[in-house]
Amino acid sequence: MRVAVVGAGPAGVRAVEQLVRAGLRPVWIDEAPDGGGRIYQRPPAGFHRTPKALYGWEGGRAAALHATLDALKPQVDWRPETLVWNIQPGLLDPGRLDTVRDGAVEQLGFDAAILCTGAMDRVIPIPGWTLPGVTAMGAAQIALKTQGCAIGRRVAFVGSGPLLWLVAYQYMKSGAGIAAVIDTTPWRTKLHALAGLRDGAATLAKGAWYVARLRAAGILVREGATPIAIEGEDGVTGLRWRDASGVEQRLDCDALALGWGVRPETQLADLAGVPMRFDAPSHLWVPQRDAAGRSAVPGLYLAGDGAGIGGADVAEMAGARAALALQEDAGMKADVELATRLDRRLHAQARFRAALDRAFPFPARLAATMPDATILCRCEAVRAGELRQAARADAATGAAPEVNRAKAFTRIGMGRCQGRICGAAASAVLADALGCDVTEVGRLRGQAPVKPLPMPMPIPAGTP
Amino acid sequence: MRQEVALRLVRLVDQDRPEISFTFEDRAMTARQGDTLLTAILAGDGAFLRESEFGDGHRAGFCLMGACQDCRVVLEGSGRVRACTTLLQPGMRVRRA
Numbered sequence: 001m002r003v004a005v006v007g008a009g010p011a012g013v014r015a016v017e018q019l020v021r022a023g024l025r026p027v028w029i030d031e032a033p034d035g036g037g038r039i040y041q042r043p044p045a046g047f048h049r050t051p052k053a054l055y056g057w058e059g060g061r062a063a064a065l066h067a068t069l070d071a072l073k074p075q076v077d078w079r080p081e082t083l084v085w086n087i088q089p090g091l092l093d094p095g096r097l098d099t100v101r102d103g104a105v106e107q108l109g110f111d112a113a114i115l116c117t118g119a120m121d122r123v124i125p126i127p128g129w130t131l132p133g134v135t136a137m138g139a140a141q142i143a144l145k146t147q148g149c150a151i152g153r154r155v156a157f158v159g160s161g162p163l164l165w166l167v168a169y170q171y172m173k174s175g176a177g178i179a180a181v182i183d184t185t186p187w188r189t190k191l192h193a194l195a196g197l198r199d200g201a202a203t204l205a206k207g208a209w210y211v212a213r214l215r216a217a218g219i220l221v222r223e224g225a226t227p228i229a230i231e232g233e234d235g236v237t238g239l240r241w242r243d244a245s246g247v248e249q250r251l252d253c254d255a256l257a258l259g260w261g262v263r264p265e266t267q268l269a270d271l272a273g274v275p276m277r278f279d280a281p282s283h284l285w286v287p288q289r290d291a292a293g294r295s296a297v298p299g300l301y302l303a304g305d306g307a308g309i310g311g312a313d314v315a316e317m318a319g320a321r322a323a324l325a326l327q328e329d330a331g332m333k334a335d336v337e338l339a340t341r342l343d344r345r346l347h348a349q350a351r352f353r354a355a356l357d358r359a360f361p362f363p364a365r366l367a368a369t370m371p372d373a374t375i376l377c378r379c380e381a382v383r384a385g386e387l388r389q390a391a392r393a394d395a396a397t398g399a400a401p402e403v404n405r406a407k408a409f410t411r412i413g414m415g416r417c418q419g420r421i422c423g424a425a426a427s428a429v430l431a432d433a434l435g436c437d438v439t440e441v442g443r444l445r446g447q448a449p450v451k452p453l454p455m456p457m458p459i460p461a462g463t464p
Numbered sequence: 465m466r467q468e469v470a471l472r473l474v475r476l477v478d479q480d481r482p483e484i485s486f487t488f489e490d491r492a493m494t495a496r497q498g499d500t501l502l503t504a505i506l507a508g509d510g511a512f513l514r515e516s517e518f519g520d521g522h523r524a525g526f527c528l529m530g531a532c533q534d535c536r537v538v539l540e541g542s543g544r545v546r547a548c549t550t551l552l553q554p555g556m557r558v559r560r561a
Contacts, residue, residue, distance in 0.1 A: 132524030
């Protein structure tokens with residue numbers, strides 16, 4: 001049986017571990033050179049920080065995952081630095097992955113595949129966000145983790161979610177200059193959602209600890225605040241924002257990190273025909289799957305944040321569980337005891353995730369009410385006003401009733417990132433302009449190639 | 465005389481790595497082994513990575529994980545590459561995209 005695993009983050013590593021344990025030798029593909037995913041990405045050779053210094057409280061988990069990853073590589077068909085740019089699901093025939101590595105394309109057949117495609121930052125465009133010096137929240141962390149650099153001398157962190165506090169704290173500990181931490185979620189929202197749960201209380205305690213350390217260092221930390229605009233000409237010079245009581249404020253900064261949690265990378269699942277659903281608590285479109293990771297497409301399994309945001313620990317469990325499901329479905333002898341244990345733990349984690357979603361709600365209003373002049377789609381430089389115009393019944397094209405039509409009319413989400421960055425905010429703006437629910441405007445569909453291909457590139461015969 | 469440019473990325477930790485020379489826009493620059501092109505350019509005085517083709521100003525990357533494609537530069541011999549996922553090698557010749 002030919003099995004393929006896409007992604008070598010926490011989910012991919014634990015999936016491959018279970019496949020190898022069952023005697024399989026999967027093809028294992030990752031876009032990065034070294035695996036680990038974004039969360040446990042390792043710096044290139046020549047860096048010397050310990051896992052504890054790199055990953056904090058998760059240092060032990062990271063080191064364990066890296067050890068498993070490195071031990072598995074020689075036992076599988078390991079293909080790093082390889083992009084899966086298209087997928088044909090297997091229905092009657094085997095499925096096919098289109099891959100490219102260093103300009104060379106290759107098609108790989110599979111009988112079963114586990115997609116562990118991970119997540120990326122969810123951002124809300126605010127005026128000035130395309131200036132040099134503004135990055136996604138995860139980007140600010142990656143700069144520090146994998147390059148030992150801060151994104152500026154005086155960095156403002158703006159957004160919400162556990163990553164906001166963590167990255168700000170990591171910057172402080174590394175000696176970076178911090179202008180402020182602007183959290184759009186009020187403290188009471190977090191408190192109400194998390195206080196009753198054991199894991200929730202731990203998250204709150206960690207968050208409170210980070211915030212206390214930041215405040216003790218004299219750093220401005222504000223909750224329930226709202227960003228208005230990033231100032232600057234060739235780079236960032238400041239941020240205008242509104243405090244919890246509605247008073248406009250301004251601060252000096254030369255860099256700014258933006259982020260409201262993460263969103264799943266669903267393009268391959270989408271192209272394979274996996275039905276998607278809108279998950280209201282997280283305000284995200286996610287591919288449908290059962291608790292074990294089975295999708296409606298035969299032979300296709302989903303695990304980790306790419307299948308719905310659960311975080312790294314859940315991803316490890318879900319990866320292993322999906323591999324066991326694959327074995328069960330293929331008529332192989334699977335470790336039933338482990339599957340049962342994972343099911344129980346994943347079920348318990350789902351409650352915590354629901355609480356986290358309530359604690360850090362996506363501020364859809366902030367997106368929906370962005371000024372007309374704000375660049376919404378940074379690839380195509382489409383402004384919010386252009387999208388609102390396309391929603392008008394008297395638009396020359398007729399009103400765009402959903403986001404893919406709006407894309408055709410305005411080029412929103414049509415650029416090189418395929419709407420990964422602007423998609424969530426674009427849907428919020430369009431739904432608000434149409435006066436409908438965000439689920440009614442749909443989502444930007446995935447397109448092959450899921451990322452730009454190097455050109456010129458020989459296309460093999462038989463490719464549609 | 466060249467105008468003073470603020471360095472965008474600030475080297476903080478893990479910087480005891482050998483120096484590497486490369487060119488950016490035909491100007492000789494030095495960076496460190498293990499730097500990505502993005503780090504090498506922006507922790508030096510490269511200032512920005514490309515001009516937006518829509519006339520809305522300079523761009524210098526955004527996601528740093530190979531998803532947003534906003535950090536593309538032209539690497540001699542390879543064409544367009546993402547600066548955030550391409551490791552610097554000695555003697556590379558890089559231009560703004």
